[in-house]
Amino acid sequence: MAKFTGQIAKSVTSTTVGVGALVAAADGGGNMHRAKLLEFIVGSDAATLGTANFRVEFQQCTSQPTATLVTPFALDPGDVAPAATHLFTNASANGTLTSGAIMMTIPMSEQATVRYVANPGSEIIIPAASGRGIHFMTPVCGNNPSIAGQVTFEEL
Amino acid sequence: MRSARTEGGAIEWTYPAGRTFIRPTLTCAHCNRITIIEQGARADDCGGFCLCCMKPTCTQCAGKPCTPFERKLEEYEARGRLLRSMGL
Numbered sequence: 145m146a147k148f149t150g151q152i153a154k155s156v157t158s159t160t161v162g163v164g165a166l167v168a169a170a171d172g173g174g175n176m177h178r179a180k181l182l183e184f185i186v187g188s189d190a191a192t193l194g195t196a197n198f199r200v201e202f203q204q205c206t207s208q209p210t211a212t213l214v215t216p217f218a219l220d221p222g223d224v225a226p227a228a229t230h231l232f233t234n235a236s237a238n239g240t241l242t243s244g245a246i247m248m249t250i251p252m253s254e255q256a257t258v259r260y261v262a263n264p265g266s267e268i269i270i271p272a273a274s275g276r277g278i279h280f281m282t283p284v285c286g287n288n289p290s291i292a293g294q295v296t297f298e299e300l
Numbered sequence: 301m302r303s304a305r306t307e308g309g310a311i312e313w314t315y316p317a318g319r320t321f322i323r324p325t326l327t328c329a330h331c332n333r334i335t336i337i338e339q340g341a342r343a344d345d346c347g348g349f350c351l352c353c354m355k356p357t358c359t360q361c362a363g364k365p366c367t368p369f370e371r372k373l374e375e376y377e378a379r380g381r382l383l384r385s386m387g388l
Contacts, residue, residue: 176380178373248334255316260334262309266327268334271373273380
């Protein structure tokens with residue numbers, strides 16, 4: 145039941161390759177753990193921003209992306225690192241996405257910052273199955289601005 | 301952030317001039333999708349309500365047989381365990 149938070153970012157967004165992902169992976173003993181997405185904050189940190197359309201989607205996946213693994217920060221100093229949940233950032237290639245399985249669509253403008261908070265019991269749940277999870281996609285990103293976000297999750 | 305009317309959560313947009321918009325969200329009990337509830341939206345536009353598990357559902361799951369997301373999670377995980385035990 146440890147809570148973690150980590151940053152995702154990408155300097156040039158892409159309509160086809162996501163920003164990052166939160167996926168389940170086996171821990172050292174081969175055990176799997178579920179995870180819950182508690183909070184998601186996203187916006188663009190570009191110096192000059194237009195008003196082009198920007199859309200962030202959470203899409204289900206069955207394998208992890210080619211991306212940088214983030215070492216998330218434990219909200220409780222007593223916790224160490226997540227045992228079996230991987231947070232990825234700056235993806236260069238997607239994992240295997242589940243077609244049509246969009247868990248959430250966030251319509252926004254490049255100038256906006258968005259914060260989503262789930263109430264207890266209503267979070268997006270990452271199954272305890274290897275590679276299962278969600279990719280943070282930007283299928284609409286006019287002018288391909290940079291993107292930065294903060295993902296807070298709980299590993300069960 | 302102000303608490304939302306619904307139990308699913310809330311989403312807040314903040315624009316440069318300091319304008320903010322907050323909308324409640326709904327989490328589907330059958331597929332775990334998040335629906336943003338627009339201001340003034342009718343209940344039918346936001347999804348349905350499953351009388352079997354007594355929880356809200358999204359528009360795609362509305363009116364369909366009750367398959368709680370928890371059961372789907374167990375199926376995903378059972379499949380994962382089977383594949384792992386087979387070394388795949």
